[in-house]
Amino acid sequence: PYPYPLRSPWGPDPKETADHTLRFLQTCLSDPASGWRPPAAVVVEPVQGNGGVIPAPEGFLAGLRSLCDEHGMVLILDEVMSGFHRTGPRFAYEHEPDVRPDILVLGKSLSSGLPLAACVIRHSIGEASPPTTETSTYAGNLVACAAALAAQDVYEAEGxxxxxxxxxxxxxxxxxxxxxxxxxxxxxxxxxxxxxxxxxxxxxxxxxxxxxxxxxxxxxxxxxxxxxxxxxxxxxxxxxxxxxxxxxxxxxxxxxxxxxxxxxxxx
Ligand SMILES: Cc1ncc(COP(=O)(O)O)c(C=O)c1O
Missing domain, CATH: 3.90.1150.10 (Aspartate Aminotransferase, domain 1)
Incomplete structure (x- = not known):
């Protein structure tokens, strides 16, 4: 579940929605009778995009990070839509201190229009899958990569x-x-x-x-x-x-x- 204060079963307060969602997750992950086997990974958008532009309430991502650490799950943040300064900081997860993903998924504004996507993977996880094991015809397209580097300069230079x-x-x-x-x-x-x-x-x-x-x-x-x-x-x-x-x-x-x-x- 993703905390969606307006339609939360626990009422509209963002902090309470985040706390209850985390408690619900913790219960399901810890209780052997919940029917949940701890998943390998959790994928989440720091601001849910197609789901209805729902910013994760304060504290949710930090709580999720702790749950992932506790239960050995990989935290994958999808910033395809929210990344590269759309929400202010370079990544939307930076609105919360001390939240770091294990895998960060990027696209769209990464190259400001040219087709390019990327996964930034924590070294200890990436080692299991060296770059040559994942490939595609247009991977690492040089023009798109040059556009991505130029876009980063523009984001910084123009604030x-x-x-x-x-x-x-x-x-x-x-x-x-x-x-x-x-x-x-x-x-x-x-x-x-x-x-x-x-x-x-x-x-x-x-x-x-x-x-x-x-x-x-x-x-x-x-x-x-x-x-x-x-x-x-x-x-x-x-x-x-x-x-x-x-x-x-x-x-x-x-x-x-x-x-x-x-x-x-x-x-
Ligand atoms: C949040 C999010 N993740 C992933 C994708 C998929 O990205 P791509 O089209 O580069 O595969 C999209 C596309 O709209 C998206 O909005």
Missing amino acids: LGERAAELGSSFLDRLRSVAQRHAIVGEVRGRGLMVGVELVMPDGSGDPLPRAADASRMAIQRGLLVYPGGHWPNVIAYLPPLIVDERDVAVAVEITDAILSELAAAL
Whole structure:
């Protein structure tokens, strides 16, 4: 289970959700009658992306790290979406002190558009699988690798991480203020420039409103690229390029406002 405060069986408090999720995991892993055999590895996104832009509540990743150490499980962090300054620091797991993955999965912004993915593997694990045992036709493509190195220089030189953190926080504030006018918004959440708007039924039940695909079609018609996410899917996901500015954010919020009105009117 992943802690999802808005829909947590233990209530909406992020810290309590994280604590209960960890306790549940600990119980299942320790109790021989739970039916769980400790798995070899745990794979988790520090900010769940397609699952609905759900940042891991504070303390969850550190707790998971401890559970992995205690039960001999490998901690694999998937930062394909959240990595390379999208949420501010280079990796989203850095929001929590003392969390280090055993395997880090990277892609997308690694090379800023050119096709490249990578697994960064702790030496003691990587030894079991030397580089020559894993290969593919386009592995180590030189142009993509050069693009990745250049992208790292740009992220640092242009301070895109700090910028993502600042713009993301103003994006969240603006979206939250617009959301107050729309009964179909259950939550606006995110970290840096990884932002989600969760749609709910307007009857106050909090039940998911599975209209994220409609929302993304309406957005594209207005010139805004978002994509549908969430379990139902009922989350409008925003992952703009890190070079956007305040004006772009303002336009995105304006278009979102219009889309929310249109979605509600069509119900
Ligand atoms: C979080 C996450 N992990 C893994 C992948 C898969 O990456 P790739 O398309 O490079 O295989 C994606 C793709 O969208 C993703 O969002």
